[in-house]
Amino acid sequence: MQHTPAARIAADAALAETLPAAGLHGRTVYVSPTTRMIGHGIALSARPAGDDLRETVARLLATARSEGFPPVVVGAIPFDTQSPASLYVPERLERPGRPVPLAATPGAGDAPAIVDVRQTPSPSGYRDAVTRGLARIRRTDLKKLVLARRLELELDAAPDLAGLLATLMRRHPASFVYGVPLDAGNGEDAGVLLGASPELLVRKAGDRVFANPLAGTIAADPDRLRNARNIARLLASAKDRQEHAYTSRAVGDTLRPFCRSLDVPETPSVLAAGPVNHLSTVITGELASPGVTALDLALALHPTPAVGGAPTADALAAIADIEGFDRGLYAGMVGWCDENGDGEWAVTLRCAEIRGRRVRLFAGAGIVEGSDPEAEYRETETKLKTMLQALGLEPSAAGKARAER
Numbered sequence: 001m002q003h004t005p006a007a008r009i010a011a012d013a014a015l016a017e018t019l020p021a022a023g024l025h026g027r028t029v030y031v032s033p034t035t036r037m038i039g040h041g042i043a044l045s046a047r048p049a050g051d052d053l054r055e056t057v058a059r060l061l062a063t064a065r066s067e068g069f070p071p072v073v074v075g076a077i078p079f080d081t082q083s084p085a086s087l088y089v090p091e092r093l094e095r096p097g098r099p100v101p102l103a104a105t106p107g108a109g110d111a112p113a114i115v116d117v118r119q120t121p122s123p124s125g126y127r128d129a130v131t132r133g134l135a136r137i138r139r140t141d142l143k144k145l146v147l148a149r150r151l152e153l154e155l156d157a158a159p160d161l162a163g164l165l166a167t168l169m170r171r172h173p174a175s176f177v178y179g180v181p182l183d184a185g186n187g188e189d190a191g192v193l194l195g196a197s198p199e200l201l202v203r204k205a206g207d208r209v210f211a212n213p214l215a216g217t218i219a220a221d222p223d224r225l226r227n228a229r230n231i232a233r234l235l236a237s238a239k240d241r242q243e244h245a246y247t248s249r250a251v252g253d254t255l256r257p258f259c260r261s262l263d264v265p266e267t268p269s270v271l272a273a274g275p276v277n278h279l280s281t282v283i284t285g286e287l288a289s290p291g292v293t294a295l296d297l298a299l300a301l302h303p304t305p306a307v308g309g310a311p312t313a314d315a316l317a318a319i320a321d322i323e324g325f326d327r328g329l330y331a332g333m334v335g336w337c338d339e340n341g342d343g344e345w346a347v348t349l350r351c352a353e354i355r356g357r358r359v360r361l362f363a364g365a366g367i368v369e370g371s372d373p374e375a376e377y378r379e380t381e382t383k384l385k386t387m388l389q390a391l392g393l394e395p396s397a398a399g400k401a402r403a404e405r
């Protein structure tokens, strides 16, 4: 069901009110233009990796059915699918569907302040990494790689997670907003993964399949005229069109063998996502085999060149050599699937891993021939604003704290 933005905002404010103040306390939240889910309590959880992912999800769904829990798995799968996922069957699943009057804004309060900032790599280290990536593109068959940065903040107080989710839902009504509890494998609370991704990896509903690869970015501008000029520049940029084409082509090529029909528009459109605008391709299709699940499709697609590169194997090797940190859940997938094989997985972007007062943010940029290290660095800064602003942290404050280190 599609909602108008106004109706979605109203419903999401109500949805956020059902979350306890401050923490998520075992709640799993996933809200997108097509799905609203709040899982209350955790009935079953699993941390499968690699080849065990599909089988474990099938087992979780079967157990949920036989034990009387909702037969839905919600959670996140890391960028490196050989690392453990965080998957849950909630005790009770709330699927609020109907908009209600907008209530008081949750989460309004004093924003925390930054006590410490750590960056991996440093800003100059990131620009150097892009330069190394470009040299590899010139020297080898590699055409595109996505290089990311990690920002680790220590705040003076733990952020209000329910308020943060409400803010993300309000500001990004067209995005995939998520809050997933993390456990360290020993049953202990290891914080939450929380974010507002603009990118649909794949959705399967019956025999219909949808994907929305994004790649190619320009900053959004609050001034409408300047923003329109930015968008025109993005659409006219040969470098961004190339960067996008690697991604949309790869997603289309991966989905085609599963489909009876597939529409992959030749020309990208533009998707506004808060502080940035992206080149976007809306892919729709009809599946040939009803037996294929949303998770099968997501695992076949991941990592798309929106987070990996092209060719994929060369890009993954280059990322492992150059990037210098473990992405964890960032750039993986977050979403849900059910016992009918339906489901929706978003690319885990514009996210934070939050453990009390410690917040880890991530952002990356696609590097192709013609990329400029300084421009790519600035692009990651702009992407970081989605979470920094929602946390009430001005990006300039993060920059200042960084400069003072």
Ligand SMILES: C=C(O[C@H]1C=CC=C(C(=O)O)[C@@H]1O)C(=O)O
Binding pocket: 146, 148, 199, 214, 215, 216, 217, 278, 305, 306, 307, 349, 350, 362, 363, 364, 365, 366, 383
């Ligand atoms: C890797 C990220 O964004 C991807 C998605 C959209 C546009 C992108 C780009 O233009 O580089 C990235 O491929 C990120 O937000 O960390």
